[in-house]
Every structure is written in C-alpha cells, then in structure tokens.
Amino acid sequence: MKASVLAHKDFTISKIDDRVYGAFLEHLGRAIYEGIYEPDHPTADANGMRGDVIKLVKDANVPVVRYPGGNFVSAYNWEDGIGPRGQRPVRLDLAWHTSESNAVGIHEFADWCASVGTEMMLAVNLGSRGVDEARNFLEYVNHPGGTYWSDLRIKNGRKEPWNVKLWCLGNEMDGPWQVGHKDAVEYGKLAANTARAMRMFDSSLELIVCGSSNADMPSYPDWERIVLEHTYEHVDYISLHMYFANRDDDTPTYLGLSEKLDTYIETVAATIKQVKAKKKSKKEVYISFDEWNVWYHSNKKDREILDGNSGWPHAPGLLEDIYNFEDVLMVGLILNTFIRRSDVVKIGCIAQLVNVIAPIMTEKGGPAWAQTIYYPYYFASLYGRGTALQLKTNSPSYETKHAKETAYIDVSGVHNEAEGTLTFFVVNRHPTEAIDVELSLQGFTAGEIIDHQVMTHGDLKAVNTAAKQQEVAPKRGSGASVANGMLSLKAAPYSYQMVRVKV
Ligand code: AHR
Numbered sequence: 309m310k311a312s313v314l315a316h317k318d319f320t321i322s323k324i325d326d327r328v329y330g331a332f333l334e335h336l337g338r339a340i341y342e343g344i345y346e347p348d349h350p351t352a353d354a355n356g357m358r359g360d361v362i363k364l365v366k367d368a369n370v371p372v373v374r375y376p377g378g379n380f381v382s383a384y385n386w387e388d389g390i391g392p393r394g395q396r397p398v399r400l401d402l403a404w405h406t407s408e409s410n411a412v413g414i415h416e417f418a419d420w421c422a423s424v425g426t427e428m429m430l431a432v433n434l435g436s437r438g439v440d441e442a443r444n445f446l447e448y449v450n451h452p453g454g455t456y457w458s459d460l461r462i463k464n465g466r467k468e469p470w471n472v473k474l475w476c477l478g479n480e481m482d483g484p485w486q487v488g489h490k491d492a493v494e495y496g497k498l499a500a501n502t503a504r505a506m507r508m509f510d511s512s513l514e515l516i517v518c519g520s521s522n523a524d525m526p527s528y529p530d531w532e533r534i535v536l537e538h539t540y541e542h543v544d545y546i547s548l549h550m551y552f553a554n555r556d557d558d559t560p561t562y563l564g565l566s567e568k569l570d571t572y573i574e575t576v577a578a579t580i581k582q583v584k585a586k587k588k589s590k591k592e593v594y595i596s597f598d599e600w601n602v603w604y605h606s607n608k609k610d611r612e613i614l615d616g617n618s619g620w621p622h623a624p625g626l627l628e629d630i631y632n633f634e635d636v637l638m639v640g641l642i643l644n645t646f647i648r649r650s651d652v653v654k655i656g657c658i659a660q661l662v663n664v665i666a667p668i669m670t671e672k673g674g675p676a677w678a679q680t681i682y683y684p685y686y687f688a689s690l691y692g693r694g695t696a697l698q699l700k701t702n703s704p705s706y707e708t709k710h711a712k713e714t715a716y717i718d719v720s721g722v723h724n725e726a727e728g729t730l731t732f733f734v735v736n737r738h739p740t741e742a743i744d745v746e747l748s749l750q751g752f753t754a755g756e757i758i759d760h761q762v763m764t765h766g767d768l769k770a771v772n773t774a775a776k777q778q779e780v781a782p783k784r785g786s787g788a789s790v791a792n793g794m795l796s797l798k799a800a801p802y803s804y805q806m807v808r809v810k811v
Contacts (some may be wrong), residue, residue: 309743311703311717311799315730317751321696322651324722329689330429332599332657332661333417334378334489336404336664337626340412342672343662349673356389356440357420360676365424365661368686372474372592374429374598374657375417377641377784379403381479382435383487386445387690388462389413402487407622414449418470427678428470429598429657434498435488437602437635442502446475446509464579465693474514474599474655477502477539480521480549482531492531496538505540516545516596516655518583522571523550536593539540540761542668543594545655552638559802560769563737566641566707566718571593571651572710573597597646602638602681603665627664630773631679632778633765640684640718640735640804641690647720647733650696658685671774679772682782683763684733687782687806691731691759702744704719717743717799723811729758730809754793755810758787781808782806 317703333339337434347356376384388397388410396410414430421428432442444457450469458469477499489732491500499517506513517539520528532546550569552576573595580593595790606629613624639658643807646653660667667682678686703717716738722731736743761787772779788797790808794807 309704309715309738309741311701311715311743311745313719313745313747314700314747315644315721315747316515317723319698320723321648321698324693324696325654326648326693328337328389328597328646328650328656329370329692329714330372330579330598330657331661332378332659333371333661335376335380335384335408335412335604336378337402337628338623338670339660339662339664339666341409341623343664343670345412345416346672353423355419357415358670359538361662361668362420362423362672364676364678365426365680368682369689370426370661372427372429372655372657372663373421374431374476377403377479378433379479379486381431381433381779384433386414386433386441390415395488396748400620405616405620406624406626407433409622415466418466427474428472429476429789430472431476431479432502434481434495434502435486438498439502439505440469441547443505443509446506450510452548452580456716471690473512474516475506476516476547477543481518482525482527483521487571491629492527492534493538494533496535499535500539500542503539510526513514513748514545515543516547516722519545519576520547521549523568529575529579533581533583533687536580537586540583540589540650541591542586543593545594546576546580547598548572548597549599550597551599551603552642553602553603553693554634560737560739561708561710562634562707563637563641564714565638566645567708567714569642573645573649573653594654595652595682597653598657599659600656601634601659601665602631603627603629605631606665611727626760627662629665629728630771631681632769632771633680633763634768636684636763636780636804637679637680637735637802640733643684643688644720644733645720647688647692647696647722675774675777677772677774677777682795683782684804687761688733689703689789689806691729691806692722694722694728696741697721699722709748716741717745730754730811732795732807734797734799734807735806736801738801738811740799743799745799748809749793749795749809752793753811754790754795755788757788757807758810759806759808762787762800764800764802768802
C-alpha cells in the first residue's frame with residue numbers, strides 16, 4: 309500500500325500554542341500522594357517531592373499543569389491547604405469517596421511547578437462555592453501584599469505573588485456527578501459574574517469557561533451555546549474534555565475515535581463562531597482541551613471504592629490505567645488532531661500526569677517509570693512546537709461508526725523555523741499492511757534526517773511495568789530517506805513514528 313503527503317512551507321494552519329502539550333494533576337487517587345509527593349521516598353527533595361517523577365516530567369518539557377481538579381475542585385476549600393501542615397484539616401472528598409489530608413496545597417504545588425519548570429493553571433470551585441472564594445483565592449495567589457489574603461500568603465512563606473495567568477471557572481459543571489452541578493443558564497450566569505470579578509482584579513487574566521464534559525452529554529452542544537451567550541465577552545477559552553476507550557476490544561473502531569474528536573472540535577469551534585456573530589463581537593474565544601486521554605482499563609477495579617464499599621481511604625490506587633501499545637497509537641492520533649486543529653485548540657492537558665490515568669507511574673518507595681503513552685506525548689511536546697502545516701494527505705482508508713472514511717495513514721507536520729526543522733508524526737492504523745509514505749516537501753530545502761523514532765510491537769496489549777519498564781519503547785527508525793525534496797518512509801502495520809528533517 310502507498311500513501312502520499314504534500315507539505316508546502318507557505319501552506320500553514322497556525323502557530324501552535326506550546327500550552328497544548330500541558331497536563332493535569334488532581335487530588336485524586338495517588339496522583340498527588342505517592343505520585344508527586346512522597347516525603348519518605350529515597351529520591352524525595354527537601355519539599356518531600358519525588359525526584360524521579362520530577363525528572364520524568366522535566367524530560368517531557370510540560371508547559372503547564374492544571375490543578376487541583378477535576379471533580380475534586382467542586383467541593384474543595386483551598387484554604388484547607390495553607391498554613392502549618394499539622395493544623396490542616398482532613399476532609400471527606402465526595403467526588404472520589406476518599407479522605408483528603410491537605411498535606412499538599414497551593415504552596416507545595418507551586419514549588420513543585422517551579423522544580424519541574426512548568427506554569428500553573430488553577431481551577432476555582434464553582435460547585436459548592438462561588439465568586440467570593442474565587443476572588444479571595446486570586447488575591448492570595450496573585451496580589452503582591454498589603455491585604456488580608458496576600459499578607460497571609462507572605463506569612464505562610466511565599467513573599468512574591470505567583471502571578472498565575474490561566475484560571476478555570478469550575479469543572480464539568482454540566483455533569484450530574486459534579487458537586488453543585490448546574491444547568492447551562494445557572495452556570496453561565498455564575499461563570500460570567502466570577503469572570504467579571506476576577507477581571508476587576510486583573511484584566512489580563514486568561515479565563516476558561518466549562519464546556520461539556522464530553523460530546524455524548526444530553527445537553528451538548530446547547531450547553532456551549534448557552535454558556536457562551538452568558539460569558540463570551542468575559543472569557544478566552546471554553547474547555548472540552550474527552551476520554552477514549554476500547555471496551556469492545558475492536559482496535560480499528562477504537563483508533564477511529566480521533567474522527568469523533570475532530571468533529572467535536574469542529575462543532576464547538578462553529579458554536580463559538582455562532583455566538584461571536586450573534587454578539588457582533590470582535591473578540592476571539594478558543595478551545596482549552598483540558599482533559600484528554602485513554603481511560604477505561606481501571607473502570608471495573610475502581611467500582612469498589614467509588615461505590616463507597618471501602619470507606620473513605622486516603623490516596624488509594626484509583627484510575628490506575630495500565631496502558632498498552634494500542635494506546636500509544638490512540639494518543640499519537642489525538643495529538644495529531646490537536647496539531648491539525650491548532651488554529652482553535654490552544655491549550656491541552658493530558659489527564660492526568662502521574663498514577664491517575666497517567667503517562668507516569670510510581671510505586672510507593674519504589675521506582676517511577678514511563679507508561680507506553682508517555683512516548684507519543686513526549687515527542688509531541690518536545691518536537692511539536694512551531695507552525696502546524698496544512699498537509700494534503702492521500703491514504704487508503706476504512707469505515708467505522710465514527711466516520712465513513714478514516715485514513716490508514718494519519719499524519720501531522722510541524723515547521724520550526726527558528727530551529728530549521730520539519731517534524732512529522734505518523735500513525736499507521738492498518739492492522740496488517742506496511743504502507744510506503746512519500747512526503748513531498750515543497751518550498752523547503754530539505755537536508756538530512758536528524759531524528760527518526762519508531763514504535764511498533766507484536767502484541768497490541770503489551771504494557772510497561774516496574775519490572776519491565778522498556779517493554780514498549782521507541783527505537784531508532786531506519787530506512788527513511790530524503791531525496792529531491794521527497795521524504796520517503798515505510799510505516800509498519802499498527803505503528804507510530806516521528807521523523808525530523810533539517811530544513
Ligand atoms: O480526570 C478524571 C476526572 O474526569 C476529572 O476529575 C473530571 O473532571 C473528569 O470527569
């Protein structure tokens with residue numbers, strides 16, 4: 309089989325916002341406790357943060373991390389997580405049927421972000437709380453001093469304000485599972501009032517209003533329209549969430565889910581335009597895809613705790629999906645979709661970062677390692693920065709319930725002018741056929757291949773574990789070549805690859 313791709317230097321989609329390669333950390337399961345924070349761990353730093361996890365996060369150059377939830381934020385009192393540790397209250401976490409020690413709060417998280425070199429993206433509680441909590445939290449985090457909340461931050465050990473720019477106005481407020489769930493009008497009004505108050509403090513904040521929890525919600529896509537009608541002039545982004553699953557063990561259909569993702573983005577982008585036109589606004593609103601990942605492997609195991617049959621444990625192993633090779637392909641496809649939609653998707657957060665549906669796993673007192681999906685995320689974050697190219701791809705295709713035609717070869721291309729590189733991320737969805745791919749590089753003076761990494765595996769269900777950390781890992785590719793402005797490569801059946809060319 310053959311596929312062809314045409315890339316032209318002047319045919320671009322958008323400058324990619326680096327923050328599309330962000331991540332998410334929630335007070336959930338072992339994400340915070342035993343994930344990033346384990347004071348007794350042999351690699352722990354002076355703040356009790358695991359050094360091995362810091363290294364894996366740093367390696368992936370994560371630009372922004374959303375915190376503290378998630379469903380957790382909708383009944384969270386941020387004040388519980390400040391002040392001397394010994395005096396912080398233990399609370400019930402209704403979202404995940406667990407207990408929260410509050411040993412980690414905003415100060416510890418901020419210090420950890422500084423250690424890994426990432427920005428904070430904070431969510432305010434618009435479930436059980438509202439405008440008042442949001443304005444106080446903002447003052448605590450961003451005001452230099454001389455007021456009640458800012459002086460309390462200084463007293464608690466942090467002199468300089470953190471100056472956090474990105475703020476989420478609640479989380480998944482359309483979901484009946486959410487503490488303080490609201491209908492679109494109720495939420496739209498609350499979000500608008502909260503945004504107005506936050507902007508009175510600082511008009512340059514970047515605010516994110518909640519879109520639907522997923523594209524199957526009964527209120528979707530009216531939710532987006534109604535919420536934006538209330539908030540359009542006060543916010544910069546609308547959030548989308550989507551989780552991917554292969555419950556029927558039907559790989560071709562599973563890998564076709566990126567078509568559903570694409571339609572989801574297209575529909576919300578159209579809704580944004582509709583509201584913009586209705587409001588006769590000159591302002592743009594973009595998409596923050598602040599929760600995405602594969603999530604289903606752990607569903608059955610988690611029922612016991614989520615149904616309340618285990619009491620209220622602290623930091624139990626929840627949502628610990630162990631990812632396989634097939635999930636590498638899915639994550640590669642999701643990231644390709646974000647690159648191709650970089651004109652509207654400006655922020656993205658892989659959900660989540662450590663232990664909880666995460667690319668990084670840890671063992672208490674033991675090692676931290678990269679799950680299979682770490683690698684496509686890592687490659688996109690490191691090399692998917694620059695300008696997205698509008699590629700013309702011709703590939704044989706197949707039909708799924710998500711789309712009439714799903715190309716076997718899925719590709720995204722990024723030109724980094726400053727570095728003089730062209731990077732392609734290529735997924736072959738074909739179960740049995742290797743596909744020869746010819747990429748015509750027009751308007752570029754293509755030089756040598758500077759990196760070529762390939763992921764394949766004989767077993768779609770192969771996983772990485774503490775004992776076998778490199779079972780599914782990238783290998784240096786061979787056989788790709790550049791001649792006469794043409795990049796040629798072979799994509800093995802069910803494979804992911806990243807190839808970089810000097811231009
Ligand atoms: O990431 C896990 C959960 O998924 C989040 O808490 C919630 O926002 C979503 O439903």
